[in-house]
Amino acid sequence: MKVTQHLWFEKDMEAAIGFYTSLISGSSVQWVSAVPADNPSGPAGSVKIAVFTLGDQRYMAIEAGPLDPFNHSFSVMVECETQAEIDRLWDALREGGSAEHCGWLKDRWGLSWQIAPRRLGELMNDPDRDKAKRVAEAMLKMVKFDIAGLEAARG
Template sequence: MEKISPCLWFDGQAEEAARFYVSLVPNSRIDEVVRSPADNPGMRAGNVLTVVFTLGGQRFVGLNGGPHFKFNEAVSFQIYCEDQAEVDRLTEALSAHPEAEQCGWVKDRFGLSWQIVPRRLQELLSSPDAARARRAMEAMLKMKRIDISAIERAAAGGA
């Protein structure tokens, strides 16, 4: 067992969310579904209390805690992508609020924010050529959904 594991608070949708997330990311699985052993203020005995799941090798806990707290953009998860096809697939699957899209950030149907990050974008932003990195950043900042080819053209000095 890990020393630290992120715990995500859901309003009765922890299992649904975990199943959705593991369907999107390789090396992912549902590890355990824990049912409440007794009635409590938020649920009846036998209802799903927590879901332990692994996403891309990282362990998470989904807690059915009720409607008291909502996700906000102060916490987000980055998903590193190898190519445009993966960027597009994950953006399409995770973005439930197109108005919230900006620079590769999306918000899913559970209210959780994700950053869809192409590894190529990271390479361009960390270029030792400061002008190249600046052009890549400026191009990315104008995007809702990330377009790797457009960022590469901008970084190279093209439009």
């Protein structure tokens, strides 16, 4: 079996997936197709479908007009090795969108992302629960994650 995440875009699907795949290494667009004229979904070209990967995850997208907007019920999490990776992705995805706490943001299409350091999981699972608690407290005060700040909070 294959599991594929599915995203519904009101408009600009190709721009969105082109942008996403340009930001995340190992990503690509496999194909984009317009639904033909004899499809009951609408006039020819009014519906587009695409298949793409972000890193090691497979996605399908559809552009078919308004339905339900993206919300926090579905998000994409990217674990980064370095602060430079976090900064690059955060800045690019936040442009035209909005920042939220704990590494969360919404991009210009309304899709929720969490840009997090891989190290955060290790710090949160420290066997010294006092250290883990300090990291959690620091994390909750952050908007964009700061690896050095998390490490400093651990002590």
